[in-house]
Amino acid sequence: MQILYIIPARGGSKGLPGKNIRLLADKPLIVHSIVAAQKSKFKGTILVSTDDNAIAAIAKQADAEVPFIRPDELSTDSATTIDVIFHALNFYREQNKNFDLIILLQPTSPLRTAEDIDNAVQCMLDKHADAVVSVCEAEHHPLWANTLPENGSMKNFIRKDIKGKNRQQLPKYYRLNGAVYISSIATLEKHKTFIHDTTFSTQMPIERSVDIDNEIDFKLAEVLMKKEK
Numbered sequence: 001m002q003i004l005y006i007i008p009a010r011g012g013s014k015g016l017p018g019k020n021i022r023l024l025a026d027k028p029l030i031v032h033s034i035v036a037a038q039k040s041k042f043k044g045t046i047l048v049s050t051d052d053n054a055i056a057a058i059a060k061q062a063d064a065e066v067p068f069i070r071p072d073e074l075s076t077d078s079a080t081t082i083d084v085i086f087h088a089l090n091f092y093r094e095q096n097k098n099f100d101l102i103i104l105l106q107p108t109s110p111l112r113t114a115e116d117i118d119n120a121v122q123c124m125l126d127k128h129a130d131a132v133v134s135v136c137e138a139e140h141h142p143l144w145a146n147t148l149p150e151n152g153s154m155k156n157f158i159r160k161d162i163k164g165k166n167r168q169q170l171p172k173y174y175r176l177n178g179a180v181y182i183s184s185i186a187t188l189e190k191h192k193t194f195i196h197d198t199t200f201s202t203q204m205p206i207e208r209s210v211d212i213d214n215e216i217d218f219k220l221a222e223v224l225m226k227k228e229k
Helices: 029-039 053-061 081-094 114-127 185-191 215-228
Strands: 003-009 045-050 101-104 131-137 174-184 199-203
Touching: 003 029, 003 053, 003 081, 029 045, 029 053, 029 114, 045 053, 045 081, 081 101, 081 185, 101 114, 101 185, 114 131, 114 174, 114 199, 174 185, 174 199
Parallel strands: 003 045, 003 101, 131 199
Antiparallel strands: 101 174, 131 174
C-alpha cells in the first residue's frame, strides 16, 4: 500500500491561538503527531498541510514533508478537511505520485500513539473495511443529557426507563475522538467523508483521546503526558 499521512495545521486558531506550535512536553504540539506517524510500522509519506510559515518550518525540522503552503481559500473557517485532503492528493498527482490509503492525523490529538495508528490500520485490513475512525467511550453518558426549555424546567429531562439506574446498568456509548481517520482513496473520493456504511471503528482509551481546542484541554494533555512519562 502507498500510504499518505496528512496532518492539517492552520496557523489561525480562535480557541487557542498558536496552539499547533505551542510547546507540549518540550515539543511543539504538531510534532507529536509527526512522531507518531514516523513510529508506525505502516510507513508512508508524512505531509503537513499548512498556511503558516512557522508551522511549516517546524514540520520540516521534524522531517515531515511540506511541499507547499496551503492556499488562502483552504485556510478559512469554512474550508473543510476533505477539501484540504483533495488539494494534497491533486498536488501529488501532478507530481505523478499516487496513493492507495489516506491516514488523517489531527495535530490536536497529541496523546495518540503509533500503536493507535497501527491498530486502526490493522482493523481496516482484518475487516476488509473501506474506512476506519477512532473512538473512545463517552466520558459523560448521553442518556443523562437533554435540552432545556426557556424556564429551565427539569420535567422529563431524564427518560423514565433509565431513572434510578447507575452508569454500569446503561449501554456503553462511544464518541469520535478525532485522533485517527483512515480511508482508501477511492472510497474517500466516492463518499467525500470518512464515516459511511462501510466504516468501522477502532477503540482508544479515554486518556489518549484528548482533543485540544482550548486552554483547559491543553493543560489536561500536559498532566496526562507527565503521568505517562
